[in-house]
Amino acid sequence: MVHRILIVTAVAAEADSVAAGLGPGAPDPVPLPGGLALRRHGHIDVLVGGVGPAAVAAATGTALACESLAGGGYGLVVSAGIAGGFQPAAPLGSVVVSSAIVAADLGAETPDGYLAVEELGFGRSVHPVPEALTGRITAALAAGGPSHVLAPVLTVSTVTGTAPRAAELAGRHPEAAAEAMEGFGVAEAAAAHGVPVVEIRAVSNAVGPRDRAAWRIGEALGALRHTFELLGRTVLVEAHA
Structure with a gap:
């Protein structure tokens, strides 16, 4: 079987940038249950899945199930989009490729500190990404893409907006380079269907106190487009076979 590739974003602006990098697609989207729609670019589908891990897990699971039912x-x-970057590891405009996708706040606060869900015995909070996959992606970006880093990407349900919260996350996840709101939800849905998953994020702002004047959303969306322009003719072609 020749497999398709599914790229999931939170919002339309991110999907537009990914689609622009991939080039012209089919004129009409493919409708899915729940008001979802796939934009088809050859063997690559782009889906706007919604904001936050729950919404995007449901949307990703729907797309995976529909494709399977269709044979x-x-x-x-x-999982693709823009994100906050931990400084100085991930400067604004750079791209973070996930070595792991981490649910950073799936656990419990205790008097002795934070306990991840694994320590509570209830599940998992980390999806490691195969090195063979991340190696191909970083090699493609090194050959002409934006500045990039390979590191864990955190999934949070509340975006960090203070210095203490940023310091807390960095202390618990010292190797992390970015935070966003959807990666773990996408990863959970992909894992349920036995499909490999990776998260790719372009950095629009620093993780820490909210300073909208310092955000570089346009620059990050441009880096996202450039990234998928490169991957669309390299790694995503190989993954299609």
């Missing part, structure tokens, strides 16, 4: 299958799922 096809996805060989790779990519």
Whole structure:
């Protein structure tokens, strides 16, 4: 079977940037249950899944199930979009490729500190990404893409907006380079269907106190477009086979 590739974003602006990098697609989107729609670019589908891990997990699961019921299958799922970057590891305009997708606040606060859900015995909070996959992605970006880093990407349900919260997250996840709101939800849906997953984020702002004047959303969306322009003719072609 020749597998398709599914790229999931939170909002339309991110999907537009991904689609612009991939080039012209089919004129009409493919409707899915729940008011969702796939934009088809050859063997690559782009889906706006919604904001936050719950919404995007439901949307990703819907797309995966519909493709399976139609007799096809996805060989790779990519969570893509813009994100906050931990400084100085991930400067504004750079791209973070996930070595792991981490649910940073899936656990419990205790008098002795934070306990991840694994320590509570209730599940998992980390999806490691295969090195063979991240190696191909970083090699493609090194050959002409934006500045990038390979590191864990955190999924949070509340975006960090203070210095103490940023310091807390950095202390618990010292190797992390970015935070966003959807990666773990996408990863959970992909894992349920046995499909590999990776998260790719372009950095629009620093993780920490909210300073909208310092945000570089346009620059990050441009980096996202450039990233998928490169991957669309390299890694995403290989993953299709």
